[in-house]
Amino acid sequence: MSFPYEQHFRKYLQTEKFLEDITINDICHDVSDLFIHLRNFNPIYRENPDLSLLEQSDIKDYFNMLQVKREIKNSTYNKVLTHLNSYFIFLFSHKLTTSMPTLTLKGLAKQETSITGLDWTTNLTTFLTDQSLSYYTRLMLLLLSKFYTINEILQPNFYQILANCELSVEQQKFLTEFMVFIAPLQELQNCQDLFLKQRINLANPRLSLPGLHKFLKKDQAHCSLILSPQKLYQSAILYHLNTHLDTPTERLLTTLRLNPTSLIYYKKQAALL
Incomplete structure (x- = not known):
């Protein structure tokens, strides 16, 4: 059993929700x-795997990992959230837990596929002045914008x-x-x-x-x-290419700090947008 009440949940999906095996799987x-993540990276759950103690922050932590490390799309985020919702609704309705940690989590908007999804560098100043972001994150954004x-x-x-x-002012x-x-x-390091x-x-120290x-x-x-x-790095390059169509190749190579082979690759990618 890879997660609590797996067999009961599978039976519920099959006999009460009438889902196909491929969907159930x-x-x-x-x-x-989710539970692999909890067992490996959530020390509180590891010490006490009581489902009723799971909180929204535990689920948010998992979704943050999916977005940052696995780089999932918004559509995948929404699919996973729907699946986790169905599981916790099952647990709650069958009195197997008193917790509904996904209850107030919202799905994400459909991602745009146009070039407007690549223009994060145009809002760089907003990100640099955002005190809710760590200095390391903001410096990373600044440096990625410089290619x-x-x-x-x-x-x-x-x-x-x-x-x-x-640098600008x-x-x-x-x-x-x-x-x-x-x-x-x-100084300390x-x-x-x-x-x-x-x-x-x-x-x-690094x-x-x-x-x-x-x-x-x-x-x-x-x-x-x-x-x-x-x-973010790739988006910055693609956005620059699509907004500097008449820029000579030599200047692009210098600005984007690319070799000719890489520039050809990114130009092909930019042409598909």
């Missing part, structure tokens, strides 16, 4: 995935490259605020890099990509963007 797959990959951003000594970036203001934020940690661990680790994802995961609930570094 799809629903149970999503429910099972640096996440791997480049997290490399040692990247701060030296940043010194040569052309608003962007420079944010960077100044960021440097005030990071300065005490740089004895490291001038920009993405540093919060706990002192002189041997390995934040890893999984470490950055922890900040992105917390910020996701406060941000309209899907905080996927790779997707």
